Amino acid sequence: MMTAPTRENIDALKAIVGEKGLLEPNGSDLAVYETCVRYGAGKAAFVVRPASSTETSKVLAYCVGQDISLVPQSGNSGLVGASTPDTSGHQGVLSFDRLTGTAENDKIIFDEENRSVTVGAGVRLSDLNAFLAPKGYVFPIDLGADPRIGGMIATNTGGARFLRYGDVRQNTLGVKVVLADEAGTELDFMSGLRKDNTGIDWKHLFIGTTGVLGVVTEAILNVERLPQQSAAALLVPRDEAAVLKLLLEMEQRCDTNLTAFEGMSSDAMAAAFDHVPSLRNPFPGGELPGYVLLVELSRTWAKRESEQSLDELLETVLAEIWEDEEAPLENAFIGRPEEMWSLRHTLSEGVKHAGKLVAFDVSFRRGDLMRFRAFMAQELPKKFPDVRICDFGHVGDGGLHFNLAIAKDDTRLDDESFIPELRAWVVECVVDKYHGSFSAEHAIGRSNQGFYDLYTPEKVKELAAGLKALTSAGELGAVKLG
Amino acid sequence: MMTAPTRENIDALKAIVGEKGLLEPNGSDLAVYETCVRYGAGKAAFVVRPASSTETSKVLAYCVGQDISLVPQSGNSGLVGASTPDTSGHQGVLSFDRLTGTAENDKIIFDEENRSVTVGAGVRLSDLNAFLAPKGYVFPIDLGADPRIGGMIATNTGGARFLRYGDVRQNTLGVKVVLADEAGTELDFMSGLRKDNTGIDWKHLFIGTTGVLGVVTEAILNVERLPQQSAAALLVPRDEAAVLKLLLEMEQRCDTNLTAFEGMSSDAMAAAFDHVPSLRNPFPGGELPGYVLLVELSRTWAKRESEQSLDELLETVLAEIWEDEEAPLENAFIGRPEEMWSLRHTLSEGVKHAGKLVAFDVSFRRGDLMRFRAFMAQELPKKFPDVRICDFGHVGDGGLHFNLAIAKDDTRLDDESFIPELRAWVVECVVDKYHGSFSAEHAIGRSNQGFYDLYTPEKVKELAAGLKALTSAGELGAVKLG
Numbered sequence: 001m002m003t004a005p006t007r008e009n010i011d012a013l014k015a016i017v018g019e020k021g022l023l024e025p026n027g028s029d030l031a032v033y034e035t036c037v038r039y040g041a042g043k044a045a046f047v048v049r050p051a052s053s054t055e056t057s058k059v060l061a062y063c064v065g066q067d068i069s070l071v072p073q074s075g076n077s078g079l080v081g082a083s084t085p086d087t088s089g090h091q092g093v094l095s096f097d098r099l100t101g102t103a104e105n106d107k108i109i110f111d112e113e114n115r116s117v118t119v120g121a122g123v124r125l126s127d128l129n130a131f132l133a134p135k136g137y138v139f140p141i142d143l144g145a146d147p148r149i150g151g152m153i154a155t156n157t158g159g160a161r162f163l164r165y166g167d168v169r170q171n172t173l174g175v176k177v178v179l180a181d182e183a184g185t186e187l188d189f190m191s192g193l194r195k196d197n198t199g200i201d202w203k204h205l206f207i208g209t210t211g212v213l214g215v216v217t218e219a220i221l222n223v224e225r226l227p228q229q230s231a232a233a234l235l236v237p238r239d240e241a242a243v244l245k246l247l248l249e250m251e252q253r254c255d256t257n258l259t260a261f262e263g264m265s266s267d268a269m270a271a272a273f274d275h276v277p278s279l280r281n282p283f284p285g286g287e288l289p290g291y292v293l294l295v296e297l298s299r300t301w302a303k304r305e306s307e308q309s310l311d312e313l314l315e316t317v318l319a320e321i322w323e324d325e326e327a328p329l330e331n332a333f334i335g336r337p338e339e340m341w342s343l344r345h346t347l348s349e350g351v352k353h354a355g356k357l358v359a360f361d362v363s364f365r366r367g368d369l370m371r372f373r374a375f376m377a378q379e380l381p382k383k384f385p386d387v388r389i390c391d392f393g394h395v396g397d398g399g400l401h402f403n404l405a406i407a408k409d410d411t412r413l414d415d416e417s418f419i420p421e422l423r424a425w426v427v428e429c430v431v432d433k434y435h436g437s438f439s440a441e442h443a444i445g446r447s448n449q450g451f452y453d454l455y456t457p458e459k460v461k462e463l464a465a466g467l468k469a470l471t472s473a474g475e476l477g478a479v480k481l482g
Numbered sequence: 483m484m485t486a487p488t489r490e491n492i493d494a495l496k497a498i499v500g501e502k503g504l505l506e507p508n509g510s511d512l513a514v515y516e517t518c519v520r521y522g523a524g525k526a527a528f529v530v531r532p533a534s535s536t537e538t539s540k541v542l543a544y545c546v547g548q549d550i551s552l553v554p555q556s557g558n559s560g561l562v563g564a565s566t567p568d569t570s571g572h573q574g575v576l577s578f579d580r581l582t583g584t585a586e587n588d589k590i591i592f593d594e595e596n597r598s599v600t601v602g603a604g605v606r607l608s609d610l611n612a613f614l615a616p617k618g619y620v621f622p623i624d625l626g627a628d629p630r631i632g633g634m635i636a637t638n639t640g641g642a643r644f645l646r647y648g649d650v651r652q653n654t655l656g657v658k659v660v661l662a663d664e665a666g667t668e669l670d671f672m673s674g675l676r677k678d679n680t681g682i683d684w685k686h687l688f689i690g691t692t693g694v695l696g697v698v699t700e701a702i703l704n705v706e707r708l709p710q711q712s713a714a715a716l717l718v719p720r721d722e723a724a725v726l727k728l729l730l731e732m733e734q735r736c737d738t739n740l741t742a743f744e745g746m747s748s749d750a751m752a753a754a755f756d757h758v759p760s761l762r763n764p765f766p767g768g769e770l771p772g773y774v775l776l777v778e779l780s781r782t783w784a785k786r787e788s789e790q791s792l793d794e795l796l797e798t799v800l801a802e803i804w805e806d807e808e809a810p811l812e813n814a815f816i817g818r819p820e821e822m823w824s825l826r827h828t829l830s831e832g833v834k835h836a837g838k839l840v841a842f843d844v845s846f847r848r849g850d851l852m853r854f855r856a857f858m859a860q861e862l863p864k865k866f867p868d869v870r871i872c873d874f875g876h877v878g879d880g881g882l883h884f885n886l887a888i889a890k891d892d893t894r895l896d897d898e899s900f901i902p903e904l905r906a907w908v909v910e911c912v913v914d915k916y917h918g919s920f921s922a923e924h925a926i927g928r929s930n931q932g933f934y935d936l937y938t939p940e941k942v943k944e945l946a947a948g949l950k951a952l953t954s955a956g957e958l959g960a961v962k963l964g
Contacts (some may be wrong), residue, residue, distance in 0.1 A: 113726045113849030114880070115733075136734070158677045164738075167677065170652060185941055195640045195649065195845040195881040196919040197690045199926055199934060199963050200946055204686035208679045225734050244595045251597075252618070252707050255782040256646075256738035300737040306798060308788055316788060363677040367595030398596070399677040437678040444681055452681060459667055464682055466952040470945060481681050 003067050004090045005045045012066075013048050013092075016058045021098065023047035025089070033093045034084055037077060038359070039447045042085040044093045051098040053176055053186055053217035059094065060215065061184030064474030070094045070180070071478045072211035074121065074151025079361070082210040082445030082478050083151065094215065096122035096150045102218055103176075110135065110223075116173055116192050118220050121150025128221075137223040140165035142260075144348050153216050155443035156208035160344070161296075163396035164259040165224060167441070168207065174220035175203045179213075180476040192220040205467070210443050212477035213468060227259070227298035231310035232337035233318065234282060235293040235329060240370045242328030243293065246321070247366070247395060249328070250295060253317045257310070260296040261396035262344055263369075268390040268403065272343060272350030279346055282333055289331070293395065294344050296337060344392070348401070351390045355405035356413055358387075358422060362430045363440035366398045372434045376402070379429075384422055386410065399440040402426070431455050449479050456481075485549050486572045487527045494548075495530050495574075498540045503580065505529035507571070515575045516566055519559060520841070521929045524567040526575045533580040535658055535668055535699035541576065542697065543666030546956030552576045552662070553960045554693035556603065556633025561843070564692040564927030564960050565633065576697065578604035578632045584700055585658075592617065598655055598674050600702050603632025610703075619705040622647035624742075626830050635698050637925035638690035642826070643778075645878035646741040647706060649923070650689065656702035657685045661695075662958040674702040687949070692925050694959035695950060709741070709780035713792035714819035715800065716764060717775040717811060722852045724810030725775065725877060728803070729848070731810070732777060735799045739792070742778040743878035744826055745851075750872040750885065754825060754832030761828055764815050771813070775877065776826050778819060826874070830883070833872045837887035838895055840869075840904055844912045845922035848880045854916045858884070861911075866904055868892065881922040884908065913937050931961050938963075 014022045023029055025046050035041040045068075050056040063070050073083040074096045085091035099122035102109055108131050109118040117139070119128060126146045128139050141152060142161040153175065158167040165171065174190040189203045206214050237243045243263065250258050266288040273279055283289065297310045308316070311334060318332050351357055364372055373391065380387060386407065393400035404422070412418045430436040431451075438451045456464075465482025496504045505511055507528050517523040527550075532538040545552050555565040556578045567573035581604035582589055590613050591600040599621070601610060608628045610621050623634060624643040635657065640649040647653065656672040671685045688696050719725045725745065732740050748770040755761055765771065779792045790798065793816060800814050833839055846854055855873065862869060868889065875882035886904070894900045912918040913933075920933045938946075947964025 111847060111849065112730065114847040116847070156679050156683075162677065166652070169683075170648070187939075187941065191917065191919065192847050193845050193919050193922075194848070194879045195644065195876070195922040197638045197923055197925040198919055198921045199938065199942075200691055200695075200949065201638075201651075201686060201689070202942070202945070204683060207683070209682055213682075225737070248594065251782070253783050255707070300733070301735050304798060306790055306794075312788070316786060363675050365593060365596040365598070365674050366676070367593065394677070397676045435673065437673065437675050437680055439680045440675075440677040441679055443679040456681065457669075459669065460681075460684070463684070463952060467682065467949070470948040470952065 005068050005092060009066055009068060010046050012062060013046065013059060016062065017048055017050050017055055021049045021051060023049070033073060033076065033095060036081040036084045038079045039081040042087050042091070043089040044085045045090055047093040047095050049095045049098045052101065053103065053178060056099070056178045056215055056217050057184035057186050059184070060178050060180050061182060063092065064180050064182055064184070067474070068092055069475035072096070072154070072215050072476065074154060075124065075147035077145040077147045078151060078155055078442060078445060080439070080442045080445030081447045082155065082443055084478065096148050098122060099150065099217055111192070114192060115223055116220050117223055118218065119149050121148065121217050121219065123149050125149065125152065132223055133226060136226050138226045139171070139221055140224045141168055141171065144345055149219055150216050153207050153219055154210045156441065158394070158397065158399060158441040160262055160394060161259050162394060162399070163261055164256055169204070171222040172203060172207060172219055173222055175206055175216045176218040177206050177214040177216055180472040180474040182473055190218065190220055208443055209481070210445065210477055210479060212479060212481055213471045225300035227300055228302045229310050230296060230298035230337045231314045231334065232294060232296045232340045233314055233332050233334045234340060235295055236289040236331040237291060237293060238328050238330045240291065240374055243291070243370050243395060244367050245328040246293065249321050250317065253320060254297055257297045257299060257313070258295065259298045260294060262294040262392070263395040264292045264294065264344065264347060264392045265390060266290050267388050268347045268351055268392045269343065271354040271390050271405070272346040275350040275353045276346050279343060280339060282335060282339070294340050347392045351403045351405060354388065354390050355407050358404040358406065358419055360402040360426055361440050361442045362402055362436050362438060363399045364434055364436040366395070368434045368436065369393070369395060369398050369400055372430065372436065375429065383425060387422070427451050444479050444481070446478055452479070452481070487550050487574060491548055491550060492528050494544060495528065495541060498544065499530055499532050499537055503531045503533060515555060515558065515577060518563040518566045520561045521563040524569050525571040526567045527572055529575040529577050531577045531580045534583065535585065535660060538581070538660045538697055538699050539666035539668050541666070542660050542662050542956070543664060545574065546662055546664055546666070549956070550574055551957035554578070554636070554697050554958065556636060557606065557629035559627040559629045560633060560637055560924060560927060561841070562921070562924045562927030563929045564637065564925055566960065578630050580604060581632065581699055593674070596674060597705055598702050599705055600700065601631050603630065603699050603701065605631050607631065607634065614705055615708060618708050620708045621653070621703055622706045623650055623653065626827055631701055632698050635689055635701060636692045638923065640876070640879065640881060640923040642744055642876060643741050644876060644881070645743055646738055651686070653704040654685060654689060654701055655704055657688055657698045658700040659688050659696040659698055662954040662956040664955055672700065672702055690925055691963070692927065692959055692961060694961060694963055695953045707782035709782055710784045711792050712778060712780035712819045713796045713816065714776060714778045714822045715796055715814050715816045716822060717777055718771040718813040719773060719775060720810050720812045722773065722856055725773070725852050726849050727810040728775065729877060731803050732799070735802060736779055739779045739781060739795070740777065741780045742776060744776040744874070745877040746774045746776065746826065746829060746874045747872060748772050749870050750829045750833055750874045751825065753836035753872050753887070754828040757832040757835045758828050761825060762821060764817055764821070776822050829874045833885045833887060836870065836872050837889050840886040840888065840901055842884040842908055843922050843924045844884055844918050844920055845881045846916055846918040848877070850916045850918065851875065851877060851880050851882055854912065854918065857911065865907060869904070909933050926961050926963070928960055934961070934963070
C-alpha cells in the first residue's frame with residue numbers, strides 16, 4: 001500500500017530536518033537503526049532525525065501526504081521488534097536521537113517543588129539520572145538496558161522496582177504527541193498535574209502503544225528522592241508455595257521500605273556464574289538453591305542515631321518470620337545490595353549464553369506466577385524434552401522473564417517449525433490456562449504481533465482500528481493493532 | 483434529538499430488569515436519583531436498576547435501539563452534576579444500586595496473593611472496606627463521602643492520601659464495561675494483572691469520564707495493608723513560601739511513611755469550629771493560625787520494641803527541620819491522628835454553613851498552589867470584595883478545594899450573573915494564569931461542562947467526538963466531551 005520513498009522525498013525530508021537530520025539509504029551507519037536487539041534486521045528507506053517536536057510534526061505531515069510509512073525508534077533497546085523497519089526497504093525510521101531538548105530549549109527542566117522533570121523523548125535514562133542524582137532525585141524505573149525516554153513511554157517499561165514505584169505510566173505526568181495526520185497535529189498534554197480530571201486522559205493512549213497512534217516527543221515525568229539507605233538479602237523459600245507467603249509477610253512487615261522482591265531460578269543463576277566467573281557465589285559450598293528471592297529495603301533518608309539500620313530491620317523482620325513453626329523460609333543471606341544486584345543483573349546476559357535462547361516476557365496475577373512455573377517444570381519436559389528453564393522475574397508484580405535454553409547442537413533447531421511451536425504452546429499456557437499476559441513490559445512488536453492477533457478479541461481490534469483511523473491518516477509504527 | 487420514553491419502553495425495560503429493577507416516573511422515590519448533592523435537581527423519565535453486567539448490556543442495547551438517553555448513576559455523591567438527569571424528563575437514570583455482585587456471583591472476591599478484589603460497580607466504599615478490614619486490608623482512597631465503586635472509577639477520585647496511594651486510576655487493575663451500542667457490547671478487561679502491555683490499555687478511557695464512553699459494571703482493584711501505626715501533627719509554616727519547603731523536607735525525611743500533607747486555611751477551620759462547637763480547638767488560646775498543615779505518618783506493621791514509635795519519629799523529624807536557622811516551621815502540635823482528621827473532615831461540612839458557598843475543585847503543579855492562594859488573597863478583594871476564602875486542600879498533590887463564602891444577605895446574590903462571573907474569573911485565573919486544572923478530582927458534570935467547552939482545544943474535542951462515535955451509538959452520560 002505504502003510506496004517506496006523517492007530521491008525527491010528524501011531531499012524534501014532533508015530540507016525539513018537539515019543535513020545532520022537525515023541518514024541516506026544504504027549507508028553503513030543505518031545498520032544500527034535497522035537491527036532489533038533480539039530479532040534480526042529490516043531495511044530502512046532512510047532514517048529521519050528531527051530535532052524538535054515542530055520538526056517531527058513537519059516530518060509526519062510530509063510523510064502522510066506522500067504515503068510514506070514511518071517506524072518511530074527511540075533507544076532501539078526493545079526486545080520485541082517494535083522499533084525497526086520491515087524488510088521491504090519502503091519504511092523510513094523516525095529516530096529520537098536528536099529529540100533531546102524541550103520546547104523551552106533546555107535539555108531537562110527540573111521542577112523540584114512538583115517533583116517532576118520535563119524532558120525530550122530522546123533523552124537517555126542514564127542521562128536523566130545523571131542529571132538528577134546530584135540533586136538527590138531519580139527517575140525510579142530500574143532497568144538493565146539504557147533506553148531513551150520516548151521508548152520507555154511507548155513500551156510502558158516496568159522493571160525491578162515496580163513494587164515500590166510502579167511503571168512508566170504511573171510516573172508520566174504529561175506528554176506532547178505528534179499525530180500522523182495531514183497536519184502533523186501536535187497535541188499538548190503537558191500540564192504536569194498530579195490530579196486532573198477534565199475529560200478523557202489522552203496520554204494513556206500513547207503509553208505502551210509503541211508509537212502506533214502518535215509519536216511522543218516530550219514528557220513530564222514524576223521523579224523520586226534517591227534512596228540513602230538500602231539493605232538486601234537472598235531468601236531461600238521453603239518450597240514454591242512459600243514464595244507468595246513470604247511476599248505477603250515482607251509487604252506487611254516492611255511496608256513500602258520493600259523496594260524489590262525478585263525471583264531467580266537455579267538454572268538462570270548457573271548461567272550467570274558460567275558467563276561471568278568473577279561473580280561471587282554467595283551460597284555455602286557454591287551450591288545453588290532451586291529458587292532464590294532477592295529482597296531489597298530502602299529509604300530516602302540517611303540512618304539516624306536513634307534508629308535501626310535497614311540491615312538490622314531486615315534481620316528483625318526475617319527473625320519474626322522465622323519464629324513461625326511453618327515459616328515459609330528455609331535460609332536467608334543478608335549481604336551487600338550491590339553484590340546481590342550484580343548477580344540479578346547478570347542473569348539476562350548469562351541466559352543468552354546458556355544455549356539457543358527462547359525468551360518470554362509474561363505476567364500473571366501474583367499467585368499464579370509460581371503455579372505457572374510448577375506447571376511448566378512438570379509439563380514442558382513431556383512436551384518438549386531437553387529444554388532448560390532459566391527463568392527469573394519480578395515476583396512482587398507478577399512479571400516473569402520465562403527463558404528457555406536449548407543446546408546449540410540440538411538438531412531440532414534445524415526444523416523451522418520447532419521454535420514457533422514451542423513459543424505458541426508456552427503462550428497458550430500463559431494466556432489460556434493461567435490468564436496471564438504474553439507481554440508484560442516489552443509491549444507489542446513484530447515478534448509478538450501474531451500473539452496479539454490471536455489473543456485480542458475481534459471487538460477490541462475493531463475499536464483499535466477505529467482509534468487508529470481517528471488519530472492517523474498515514475502508516476506509523478511497526479505493528480498493527482486493528 | 484432523544485425521544486421521551488413511552489409506557490411501552492418502560493414496560494420493556496421492566497421485562498429486562500424485573501419489578502424491583504425499575505422505578506416508575508413521578509414516584510416519590512425518584513427524588514434521590516434526580517438530585518445532585520450540590521447543584522439542584524433534574525427530572526428522570528425512569529430509574530432502571532440492572533442487577534448484573536448482562537442485564538446492563540440488555541438495558542443499553544434496548545435504549546440505544548429506542549433512542550432513549552441514559553445517565554449512569556453510582557452513589558450520586560458527586561459534586562458536579564455528572565450523575566443526574568436534565569430537566570427535560572426524557573432521560574432515564576441507569577442506577578448502580580443493584581450492581582453489587584460479580585460475574586461469579588459473590589459480592590466481593592478477595593485475592594490476597596494478588597492483593598486485589600473483584601467487585602461490582604454498585605458496592606459502596608464503606609462496604610468494601612468493612613469487608614477488607616478484618617482481613618487487614620483497605621482500598622486506600624480516603625474520602626469524606628461514601629460513594630459506590632463505579633462512580634469512584636467514573637470520576638477517578640483522589641482524596642486525602644493520594645500522596646502515598648495515588649488515585650483510583652492507579653488502583654484499578656481491571657474493568658468490565660458495557661458500551662452504548664446496538665449490541666450493548668460487554669468488554670472484559672478484567673485480567674487483574676499489574677504488568678500487562680499488549681496494546682492499548684482500554685480501561686483508561688472509562689476512568690474519569692463519568693460514564694460517557696461506557697458503563698463500568700465490575701472492577702478489579704488493588705488493595706493495601708491497613709496501617710497499624712500512625713502519628714499526626716498540625717504544622718504552622720513560617721510563611722506561605724515555607725509550605726513547599728516543608729513538604730519537600732517531610733518527603734525526604736519520612737519517605738512513604740508520609741501518608742498525608744493537607745492544608746487548612748484559618749477561615750475554613752473557623753467555619754468548622756462554628757459548625758461543630760464540640761470539635762476541640764488544638765491551638766493555644768484557640769487562636770487560629772493563618773494556614774495549617776496536617777501531616778500524617780503511618781506504617782503497616784505494629785511498633786516493634788527495637789523501634790521508635792511514629793510519634794517519636796515525627797518529633798525527631800520536626801526537630802531536624804527546626805535545627806535550620808531558616809526553618810520553614812513556626813510551630814508544631816503533635817496529637818492524636820483521629821482528632822486532627824476529625825478537624826480536617828469537618829471542613830467540608832463547615833464551609834457549607836459559612837455563607838453562600840461557591841466551591842472550586844482545582845489543582846496545580848504543587849508549587850503553584852500556594853502562589854495561586856497568595857494571588858487570590860490579594861486580587862479577589864479588589865475584584866469581588868467581601869468574599870471570604872475558606873479553602874483547604876491536598877498540598878502534597880497540588881489539589882485545592884478553593885471555597886468562597888458570601889454572606890447570605892449579600893444583595894449581589896440577587897443578581898443572577900454574579901456567581902457565574904465570579905466562577906468564570908476564578909477558573910480563568912486557575913487555568914490561564916496558573917496552568918492548573920478546573921477539575922482536580924470531581925471530573926466533568928453539568929456544573930463544569932461550560933469550562934470544559936471553553937478550555938478544551940478544538941482538536942481534542944474533535945478526537946473526543948470521534949471516540950464517542952466509535953464506542954457508542956446512543957446517548958449516555960450527563961455531559962458532552964465532543
